Amino acid sequence: MAGVRDIRRRIRSVANMQQITKAMKMVAASKLRRAQEKVIASRPYAERLQAMLARLVASGGDLSHPLLDKRPVKNIGYVLVSSDKGLCGGFNANLIRVAREELAAEDGAARSLIVVGQKGLEFFRRRSVDIRAQFTGMGDSPDFASARRIAAQVTEFYKNGALDEVYVIYAAFVSVLNQTPTVVKLLPVEPAAESGAGEYIIEPSPAVMLDLLLPGYIESRLFNALLESKASELGAKMTAMDSATENAKEMIDKLTLAMNRARQAAITTEITEIVGGAAALE
């Protein structure tokens, strides 16, 4: 049985850890609130852009654009939006699992990754996976410029024929307790069908408008994925740190009980010894 002093030392170290996890939980909670606000604020732009694109395609008649082109699929790329930091429960593990499933599919097409975030990179770097590009160090609030950089890179791969289809794998933020790994198609762009669009004056011309709208659409999709993944990461982190704090509390309770027992046992032994000694003297 461990001595009282050893147990006391363990209690202290667990209590220290509990303080850290508690602080991390609180930090994650306050960052999460901001991240959530950002996700919500970014939705109007994304939705309206999508609607505008749909109406343009519906009213424009003959529209062709390299980013709308469907080609025979030989090379598929996945943009995996993972996090830079760990300590966020199963967040990265879940995303990586989905990515591995997608990569393992066998239909003759070659598959490669574009990795966002240190954690995804660490995992896939050591495996025989083709990583075409990597983006790390997004920080706690991804900005539109980062999304634009990724979009430019991905569009380049698509335009020069290195990739025929591009998907994004990210964690959709459903609620603090629920983040769903999601795979969405990014390229070629498939505008939602919109019927009954009126006659629009389109300036300068439908073709030029598509040229302006499509890159913007891809940027906004990626931006949304970055924000959602970030909010999900913080949600997962908050939950993980909450349960870590809870576990530490349980452990402290258990150790305190063990310590009290050990102390009691020591006292009992001592009394027995004294009584025994006194009896021997008589």
Next chain:
Amino acid sequence: MATPYLLNVVAPAGEVFSGEVEFTVVPGVEGELGILARHAPLIAGLGVGILRYTREGRVEKISIGGGFVEMADNKATVLAKTAETASMIDRGRAEAAKERAEQRLHQKGENIDLLRAEAALKRAISRLQTLNK
């Protein structure tokens, strides 16, 4: 007074302006476009420049870094890559950016992305103009 209609200015990070206006001038890629109430349905591309709207007779400005405008059902929606009202612009930063861009354009070196420098200059100028009444 002209009939008011609804104008929304939305940037990727969130809504910048939403309200009833009488008249809007947007920086279209092929020149400025004026929009009054009940304008015909329109989709147009926007360049870097200044959006001006008239609200209760007063003219306000928003600096736009390219984007799109759509007019439908008597509602105008501007989707801008960046959109800043005068109160959101930092004069010092805009001036510094302008100088940087000008320097880069003057250098005429090999490895300079002229288009990017030019776009940066345009953005800086439009921000400064938004500040000046």
